[in-house]
Amino acid sequence: MAIENLHNFLHDYFSAHHCTLSSDSDGVLHVQLTEEMDRALMNRPFYWHYIKKIGQPGQPMELTFITNHSKRDNKGEWIHFGSPRLQQITSHLKQNEQHTKLFQKMTNEQKTALFPWLVINMKISYRGKQKRDEMVSIGLQLINGAMQLDMMETLKNIPLQTTISDYCYTISPIIKPKSGYYRIEKVLEGYIHEQSHDWADDSIKTMNEEISLLKHFYRTDDGDRDKEMNKEIEEIKNRYDPYITFEPINGGLIYLAQ
Template sequence: MAIENLNQFLEHYFTAHDCSLIQNEDGILTVQLTEEMDRALMNRPFYWHYIKKMGNKGDPMQLTLITNPDKQEEKGEWIHFGSPRLHQIFSHLTNNEKYTKLFQQLDTTVKTALYPWLVVNMKISYIGKQKKDEIISIGLQLVNGMMKFAMMDQLKEIPLQLAAADYCFTISPLIKVKSGFLRIESVIDQHVAKQANDWAEESIKTLQEESNMLKAFYNDRTDDEELVKQMEKELQEIKNRYQPTISYKVINGGIFYLVDGTIK
């Protein structure tokens, strides 16, 4: 999801990791870190090593982040898109928080059902003479089986929060997450099968040409066992370089609870 409100993003990030918000006003956010988050963000490995060696509990730091450009001179750390601190937070999320659970943000006074969507963001890599990556975002409604491509484009227009709003309740999924993921994977297989394969044909052609040239080079020296081994090694290297392959990698995903009809 695109981050439109950096302060709100940081607020959600720290509260999701059990950090207390000491101040959150006018673009100045002060948080009391937990030990886990102090270790992740504050670069104090020797402190924690010493504390644990001494058998003490330790004292996690407070962190003040400023997102309001007019408050840059205040006591704290100016954070913005491109700043090292924000890159550190993104890296922490990428490495540790690939999966999430979020709820549609609502202001209602009547009982409202929220339906579970399994959302998977997948990178498809077409690897051959050249490499091309494709990012696919698919959502599967775990009650009725409805499936949507470009799911993240729709989710970025929907306000989300970490807990269900008042008067909202969740509907139990009829499709298990593992089964849902297999459905999504099957749809991605079908998508890949429909793509043009000229990139693979070009890779195979280059593979054959390079292999034939190498064999011709060694043609008169195949009675030398060491040279044969060298040729086989180089043939394998050519195959590794040009053999067309397709790989999938899950970037991130999660369960999103949404009002019925929110996703069209």
């Protein structure tokens, strides 16, 4: 997925956790953490224990994240798919905020119907000779089945809250969330099917070459040697045999006006 999508993911993540984004341009994001996010990401338990013990408010850290490859040598933290920091962030989401239920904030005084959307943020992992991850955000309207990609981009411009506004009411889903999730998986399968899979072909080629080379060195009728060879072949297959997995990072039901 394009670097801009990773950048937007980070922007949305820190904004949703009430961090101040002092600067955001050209793949460089300056973030002032809150105390909660400092505790979650910066591994400073002794600092916070000491600060609270002496009765001081403490100073959460300010970070600079770089997603633009051409600026990776700038002062800041280079973050990319597969980087430890991104894995830490997705783990934090999975552990603490995997499911949510939100309503569009409405200020009018007319009866307004809110329609249910199933929103899933999914990580697609490509594994083989090379490893790659991408984040995909999809929304499925649970009344008419309409589907929207980059759903988090749309939600960024819609005020949301945990309680329903006055004069609003919800429409009950026609499509059950479980069925909706399967629909999203089918769309992702189609998305993957349409991609070029040269990476997988290259991985299989390398795997077969290494297995052939290994067999060349194990030309023997010794049963014990065959057992050892088969073990090494299995290790090669585990390393190179290509596969793709989906992993939901988080999601929820979002009720939106038509």
